[in-house]
Amino acid sequence: MAATIHDMIRLKRTNKNTFESLALPERMGTEARLAFGGCALSMTVSAAFQTVETLSRGRMALYSALGHFLGPALIDRAVFLKVTALRDTRTFATRQVIAFQKQDDGRERACLSAQLDFIVSPTDDQSIHSFLQYSVSSPQTVSPEVLRSYSEALRDRVMDGALHPNVEKAYTANFRLFETLFEYKMPPDAPLSENVMGIDKTRKTSQDHLPLTSKRHLDYFRIRQNTSSTFSPLDPDALPISSACLHFAALAFALDAAIAFIPLSLSHNFLPDVAACSSLDFALRFHIDVMDAGRWHLREIRTLVGDYGRTYNESRLWNEKGRLVATMSQQDILRPHGGPDKRTRGEAKL
Known part of the structure; x- marks a missing residue:
């Protein structure tokens, strides 16, 4: 398992426009051999950064990553990333990235396609960049400084007899990857804190009286590793990773987490209850040029609509x-058992 986000997004160049991940993508939220989509997404961000950061340009900021998950990645092989330059001007750079894996028969199978847009951002002086500066306010909730880590809070609930040990074990088995890479905390009245991401399905939550589209989940996270300006690769084939690349890739990874199954968790269900639950597309947008994943960020996740086997869900992130x-934002697949294509119960496939 990758010990840090830096380990997860390290790449080597295989030719001028193609990169190979040095880490294998990893599972989260499933026992199948299928990788969490945030692994491929963060690698995609890393590959695009490798082609836009030059001495003549200076610092580049990622402001949007729009794309589609074309199929799940497997956890037993590397991810390859083919980068195509679509735009290069004095101010902007646009890259198309196709993430794929090599199958046992030698064929290439695409798992993600994305278009990433960058803007030159040579200074931290906001007055130079912005005519107007404003933001919707963050939700009012308890400060992360007074909260214990979520894994510690679960352990306390087990010790107090308020939670069955098997629920804690299931959480650890499903979400160990996120807890390895990030410090993670939840307000105690957040619904996914109360029902342990939906694993504890019969647990009542403080938002049970609300319609599904009025429910909101809040959590905090920050990257665990030291976030120095530049990382020197230990592997001689590994490309260096800039500070900007690390922070944007880390938040891309984190924002993909939990969004697909938020309708399940908010409605007293979990992944084995459906035939398929996974992300179909994503629209990731950054609204400032300097990200610091080493500081606490507050995330709000909600679902807006669900029908015809699909849901539409959104996350918002405050510093x-x-x-x-x-x-x-994502559109996600959510198929019932016994739907148009019958599958084994709990099997996570598109």
Whole structure:
């Protein structure tokens, strides 16, 4: 398992426009051999950064990543990333990235396609960049500084007899990857805190009286690793990763987490209850040029609509200053058992 986000997004160049991940993508929220989509998404961000950061341009900021998950990645092989330059001007750079894996028969199978847009951002002086500066306010909730980590809070609930040990074990088995890469905390009245991401399905939550589209989940996270300006690769084939690349890739990884199954968790269900639950597309947008994944960020996740086997869900992310810094929206598949294509119960396939 990758010990840090830096380990997850390290790449080597296989030719001028193609990169190979040095880490294998990893599972989260499933026992199948299928990788969490945030692994491929963060690698995609890393590959695009490798082609836009030059001495003549200076610092580049990612402001949007729009794309589609074309199929799940497997956890037993590397991800390859083919980058195509679509635009290069004095101010903007646009890259198309196709993430794929090599199958046992030698064929290439695409798992993600994305278009990523960058803007030159040579200074931290906001007055130079912005005619107007404003942001929707962050939700009012308890400060992360007074909260224990979520894994510690679960352990306390087990010790107090308020939670069955098997629920804690299931959480650890499903979400160990996120807890490895990020410090993670939840307000105690957040619904996914109360029902342990939906695993504890019969647990009542403080939002049970609300319609599904009025429910909101809040949580905090920050990257665990030291976020120095530049990372020197230990592997001689590994390309260096800039500070900007690390922070944007880390938040891309985090924002993809939990969004697909938020309708399940908010409605007293979990992944084995459906035939398929996974992300189909994503629209990730950053609203400031300097991200700091090493500081606490507050995330709000909600679902807006669900029908015909699909749901539409949104995440919003605020920094410690209460500034909205990123948003992620996704359309996700959510198929019942016994639907048009019958599958084994709990099997996570598109």
